[in-house]
Structure formats: structure tokens, C-alpha cells
Amino acid sequence: MSWEIANGARNIIFVGESGCGKTELAINCALALKKKVGDVRVTLLDMDQSKPSFRARDVRIAIEGGGVELVFGEQVMESPIVPPGIKKRLMDPAGINVLDVGGNEIGAVNMGQFAEFFDRRDTVVFFVISPYRLLSLDGVHIQRMIKAVKEFSHLKDFRPIGNPNMGEYTDGDVVIGGWEMIQERLNGLNLVCEIAAVPEWLSEIVLPESCRHRLTIRRYLQYP
Numbered sequence: 001m002s003w004e005i006a007n008g009a010r011n012i013i014f015v016g017e018s019g020c021g022k023t024e025l026a027i028n029c030a031l032a033l034k035k036k037v038g039d040v041r042v043t044l045l046d047m048d049q050s051k052p053s054f055r056a057r058d059v060r061i062a063i064e065g066g067g068v069e070l071v072f073g074e075q076v077m078e079s080p081i082v083p084p085g086i087k088k089r090l091m092d093p094a095g096i097n098v099l100d101v102g103g104n105e106i107g108a109v110n111m112g113q114f115a116e117f118f119d120r121r122d123t124v125v126f127f128v129i130s131p132y133r134l135l136s137l138d139g140v141h142i143q144r145m146i147k148a149v150k151e152f153s154h155l156k157d158f159r160p161i162g163n164p165n166m167g168e169y170t171d172g173d174v175v176i177g178g179w180e181m182i183q184e185r186l187n188g189l190n191l192v193c194e195i196a197a198v199p200e201w202l203s204e205i206v207l208p209e210s211c212r213h214r215l216t217i218r219r220y221l222q223y224p
Contacts, residue, residue, distance in 0.1 A: 003032045005159070005195055005213050009124040011090065011117075013099045015149050016128035017135040021163040023056050025128060025197060026100035027220050031066040033096055041095035045086060046072035047102060056100050059220045068098075090117035101153070115154035127158035129193065131181040132166055132174075139185040146191075160186065160193035161215070172205050183210060 006012050012029060014022040030044040044063060046056040056063060057072045064070055071085060089097055127146060135141045146158060164170075164178020175198055182193050194212040198205060203216045 003029055003036070003215070005215075006033070006124055010093070010095070010122040011097045011099065011124075013101060013118075013123065013125045013155065014128060015101045015125060015153070015155070015158070017130070017133050017145055018102070020128045020130040020133050020136070021165055021197065021217075022128050023100050024217055024219065024221060025126070025161065025163070025215070026098050027056055027059065027063060028215070028217050030063070030068045030098040033098070034067045037096065041069060041092070042067070043069040043071055043089050043095060043097050045089070045097055045099045046070065047099055058222075062220055086114060087117065090114060112152055112154045118155065125155050125158050126161045126195075128161045128163050128197075129182055129186075130163045130165055131178045131185065132164070136185070139187070139189055142185055143189055158191075159195070160191055161195045161197055162193045162211075163197040165197070165199065170199050170202065172202060175202060175205060176208070179208060179211060 006029070012033075014026045014029075016022050026044060030042055034042040044056055056070060060070055071089070089095060127149070129136050129142060131137075135145050149155070150158075160182075162179055162182040164175050164182065166174050175196070179196055186193055194210065195215065196207055196211045196213070197215045197217050198207070200216050200218050207214060
């Protein structure tokens with residue numbers, strides 16, 4: 001897997017619509033970076049306060065077994081708690097932080113309170129797009145989601161990652177067809193998507209020339 005797309009960033013943030021695949025991407029990113037940097041601390045900050053399941057904390061054993069520190073806040077009923085010690089880690093110039101952010105205004109607001117720590121030179125923000133999700137059905141919905149996340153989180157420039165995925169039903173047609181839908185929907189939005197996430201069982205699939213970077217993703221979360 002190639003995560004050179006992070007360009008050496010110290011804070012790597014994944015945002016996007018709920019259910020678009022941010023958590024799987026964040027887990028894969030953190031584990032891959034840990035293998036690359038060795039003794040450097042890599043922390044996965046589970047900032048997803050918008051849903052009670054399919055979170056990074058649900059596969060804690062696999063994450064920590066890969067040498068990645070996992071930080072998350074407990075959730076009591078409908079009152080999520082921001083993970084402890086975030087500022088300390090964001091201020092550590094020696095570590096790398098991967099942030100999995102919730103997919104709605106709640107997640108964006110949680111990020112907004114830490115905006116001062118995200119120096120643009122040290123931060124990359126990936127906006128994950130799944131063309132098969134409700135709020136990504138057309139360019140208008142995608143633009144609306146990006147605008148809302150930017151407004152509440154105070155994050156600026158986003159790099160889109162296309163994640164044409166339908167879980168275990170993902171095949172070559174789903175990936176290629178979904179990638180084409182993403183390109184069509186971003187046309188006119190002043191956004192270019194050149195990164196595609198592909199499940200590991202389709203690692204040999206040939207992607208269109210418009211895809212310059214492929215992320216081969218291992219599945220960690222368990223779905224019903």
C-alpha cells in the first residue's frame with residue numbers, strides 16, 4: 001500500500017459522509033505508516049462521535065497489535081466524550097496523528113475546537129467519497145457536505161479519496177463504475193479526485209488513467 005500521498009504530514013485527517021469508509025482508511029493508513037516509520041509514535045485518534053458502531057475502537061486489538069496507539073473517548077448513552085489527551089499529542093512534534101472524524105456536524109464541531117493545532121504545512125485532510133452513499137448521489141450533495149464540514153471544522157483544503165465500495169459485494173464493476181460516477185459528480189466543483197481505495201481482493205484490477213494513486217485496503221471492521 002502506498003501512503004506517500006500523505007506527503008510526510010504529521011496530522012492526517014479523514015472526513016466525509018457517515019458510512020463512506022473513513023474508519024477503514026484511517027486504520028489502514030495508521031498501520032501502514034507505523035510499519036514505515038518504525039520507532040516514531042503513530043496515534044490513531046478515534047474522533048467519531050456520530051455513531052455507536054463500526055468504529056476504530058471496535059478493532060482495538062488489531063490496531064494496537066500493529067504498534068499504533070489508539071485514543072478514543074467513551075460514549076455514555078447519547079453523550080459522546082471527546083478523547084482525552086488530544087492536545088498533548090497534537091503538540092508533540094515527534095509523533096504522527098491519524099484522525100478519524102465523525103461524518104456529520106457533530107464530528108466537524110469536535111474538530112473545530114482543535115483547529116489552531118493544524119498547521120497547514122503539517123496537515124493533510126482527506127475527504128472520502130463513496131458514490132453509493134446517500135449524501136454523495138450527485139455533485140450538489142457532495143458540495144453541500146464539503147461546505148458544512150469546512151464551516152464547522154475550520155479545516156481548509158481537502159484532497160478527495162474515491163472509495164467506490166459496497167462491502168463484501170464490491171467487485172470490479174462496482175469499483176470502475178463508482179470511480180466514473182465520482183469523476184462525473186466532481187466535474188464543475190473545482191475538485192480533482194486522483195486517489196482510489198480498492199479492497200485487497202481486487203488488488204489486481206486495472207483502474208482508469210484518471211486514477212494516479214491506488215490504496216489497497218484491508219478490511220478490519222466486522223459488518224452484519
